[in-house]
Amino acid sequence: MFEKVLIANRGEIALRIHRACREMGIRTVAVHSTADADAMHVRLADESVCIGPPPSRQSYLNMPAILSAATIAGADAIHPGIGFLSENAQFAAMVEEHGFTFIGPSPEHITLMGDKVAAKDAARSLNIPVVPGSDGAIDNDVEAMRVAEEIGFPVLVKAAAGGGGKGMKVAESSNDLVQALSLARAEAKANFGNDAVYLEKYLSHPRHIEIQILADSHGNVIHLGERDCSLQRRHQKLLEEAPSPALNASQRTAIGETATAAMRRFGYRGAGTLEFLFQDGEFYFIEMNTRLQVEHPVSEMITGIDLVREQIRVAAGAPLSLAQDDVTFNGHAIECRINAESSETFLPSPGLVTDYHAPGGLGVRVDSALYAGYRVPSHYDSLIAKLIVSGSSRNECLMRLRRALEEFFIGGIETSIPLHRRLIAAPDFINGDYDIRWLEKFVASKE
């Protein structure tokens, strides 16, 4: 096992990784920008190295600086955390070239899954279900009708050269298809100088469901079930839960087996997440994240598995500490992402945290690097705390979350806590009745 791990990140995730290391008896090296000299991960780490000025590009994204820090500190391995360099294949390769262990998958896996088109092709070849559509451009209306009937209405007509919603039309039924095709072609021609279009199944009310994978270098792959991350605003997740209110046990087992079989064939190592759209009982692959996820704690709470510990173990060449049969799902967990931003305007609210009081008690976990007197820098992500609540049932979990949000107090800056309080009182949320478009509507309905 490693003696000393450098944590190439900041904020709550750096602290999360520090905690896992300390619990494994591994010494930690924090790296930080000058803006983070007083940050919690720096205070708690065994050692710290200042690697640059506040801008991320010159500090947390500065590969030579991080590698130099690892060298002077004598680290064995580097954990990239989430964001920053965590899905940078070049960094992963450099880390290994310099004789350190990269706590994550191989650079090749990162590269492949980092390319959206290649990732979908890979998924298809690994028998992971993707959104069905035409294989490439559609030549004529007859072919379009045949393909559309095959994949089922509604279908989406998309410009092959397109992007940004231009040249994109929904055909609800066969009656609309010809017109949708001609409108899409015209728009595509006008916008991209190319009228080629293709068809894809249109999902009107999908949920965002992702499967947590863990794999070691000995061919063992397990899944930790799903997380429902449908509550998003501008593609930012605000609250995640596991299990999903929309999945039953046989669906969970089926998609889990699909995912583990695929990852075994893929030769993947480390923690990873397969993201899907889910509608009407069907899964459609969107992308794979070849790293830890912000919302990983909800899986930890229902399985009792420490995901970061497993990441570190498998990076060190050890086998996974448990097999699929050892994974049990108990109760329910919800994570609220607390951001330093206005609950009304969503404008960032960096600044001095005058008071910080986290909730406690049974079933309440807080992952946060905040403390009273800390100044939230304006240079980085606005995520400042994760409140993770678990209970024996979804209802118990919701009740506990409500009381935990009542207790949570962060003074001096604005946070998303008021939005979370509103959100968990919404009947649709309480009923588990939401899709990926629900939160935008909920937020807009306030006005």
Next chain:
Amino acid sequence: MFEKVLIANRGEIALRIHRACREMGIRTVAVHSTADADAMHVRLADESVCIGPPPSRQSYLNMPAILSAATIAGADAIHPGIGFLSENAQFAAMVEEHGFTFIGPSPEHITLMGDKVAAKDAARSLNIPVVPGSDGAIDNDVEAMRVAEEIGFPVLVKAAAGGGGKGMKVAESSNDLVQALSLARAEAKANFGNDAVYLEKYLSHPRHIEIQILADSHGNVIHLGERDCSLQRRHQKLLEEAPSPALNASQRTAIGETATAAMRRFGYRGAGTLEFLFQDGEFYFIEMNTRLQVEHPVSEMITGIDLVREQIRVAAGAPLSLAQDDVTFNGHAIECRINAESSETFLPSPGLVTDYHAPGGLGVRVDSALYAGYRVPSHYDSLIAKLIVSGSSRNECLMRLRRALEEFFIGGIETSIPLHRRLIAAPDFINGDYDIRWLEKFVASKE
């Protein structure tokens, strides 16, 4: 179910009860002395009533004031918490007489178990093992020898009229017995004017092990396994764990079945704890606590059962929410009692809490009513926080506890945190190799 519960207590346990109520959708009424006007339980409760000046006798022990508060607030039920009036049968009876529900056992059960001699007689009649000894006073040396051989050496000779260690002698073997008898008789005569003595088995290295019981008014009784509370200093528990490092599964099942059978026969209702000395595989009943215990969270962490919720449910006449077969024991949990006192001198350290930062992350629970800016009053118990850590194994739990204690920061007052840090580094503790006398020796060995 109740609409509104009055919490007749203060500090972390009042907060603990508040949390359970809120999670059940029950409104809470806090009562408080003038010294606690700013206390957390007062801040978070739905309503609060000032019931008297700082001295407990005039506030938290003031039965008429508490009942008046319940009347004017319109509460349905009263939870007495721990300490104060929680084992006061008269209070329990008054609560019921005034038309409120007492969240606890019947006054008769409280009375019986509150009398040490009656409690032991009751235990014996309920087939709960007690410390073996002579039935009453010993008449002569021959009878003493016969009884001593029967219960096994070493034996303790105790003055029948005694107390405070006077007239108490250990006989290690039959060689010592006659002399021990004559010394004890002489001391008893000199101190109490009565030379009657009796014999009891002497336990040289017992552990303090207690069994958590839950019973409803429908005849259902379950146990939640044991807690090992052997780490005591001057009869104050400092750290508790579950399961006990000294018990195996069949011993757990056996004592659990003994306890539940006894409580079923006893007709007990509510939460209760049977305390035992445990040595060489045998249990010896000491006393029963007819209330919640400070260390109840360790049982909650390994069983996933909310004990306060169950207390409230059964007080409202509902059946227990689970049967014995539904109780599973997962992993390990340890609680550290953090007191406002010097880790060196054990002198109380009330005063202004200038900083408060609790640890977080996976497997860490904090039950505390502290916050930065709170002034710990000098009038009450010094317990200010409970750190409860759980893990899939005792070793994982210990490693996690170590890192959690590293993170815990309370400024402005002295606390027992440094002692806990020392304690969990002690090889005997790490090995689980300790009895009820170990902590005193450990603390003394510092000097």
Next chain:
Amino acid sequence: MPKFDVDESLVRKLAGLLEETGLNEIEYEISDQRIRVTRGGATMIAAAQAAPMAQAPAMAGAAPAAAPSDAPPAGAVLSPMVGTVYVSPEPGAPPYVKVGDQVAEGQTLLIVEAMKVMNPIPAPRAGKVEQILVSDAQPVEYGDVLLVVQ
């Protein structure tokens, strides 16, 4: 002002370290605490904690406490118990006192009922009833101001 005290065990530990390591001096500082021990000069200087920490602001978020915050006004008569106020001996009867009344020391001003017991609240001194801050059948807490007599 925090009590100035030295941690004797720390000094002893450092003295032991000097002995063990053969050093002449150890100086150690953390935030506002500093200790220095030397050997050969035969001096031991230990300086610990000085600067008082800025008081963290009180937690402001949760429910505001019903604190008896401000000092009661001069002449205030406080409730000695939790209970229910009655301003007259029985329903419909005239009140014990009205604003402006002159009262004698010991005269009953009102009743606080607790646990079915009627507790007369006597005037603590002779004077004029300046204010009555409670109404009939109102619940009161311990320490609530009932009326002002001056």
Next chain:
Amino acid sequence: MPKFDVDESLVRKLAGLLEETGLNEIEYEISDQRIRVTRGGATMIAAAQAAPMAQAPAMAGAAPAAAPSDAPPAGAVLSPMVGTVYVSPEPGAPPYVKVGDQVAEGQTLLIVEAMKVMNPIPAPRAGKVEQILVSDAQPVEYGDVLLVVQ
């Protein structure tokens, strides 16, 4: 206040370093933690890490905003990167500069090696080398003061 305690193993380690290097004194400071051990006289300043728990107390109270430390002295030349300092072009060669040297603007003062790349640190202005705060092969962080030229 949390108990003020010293990291004994750190003291022992520094004592060992004194022995090994033949130095007379080591002083070590990070943000608000400082340790100094001596075995005679003379000065050498190193900067690196410290124990975690010793740091926690700094979390205390008032929150001095994220200032890396004290402002660097006038004329300070800061390290523009994490790396290892070399004071001479190659092992055994004379150093680029000594205390008291007059240097021209742009003249190389020392080298910071990072990722096998030797980065010359030029004098930001003409002046006299007042202090050199690093020694050969010493690791430095971003923003560390390397030398003072005035």
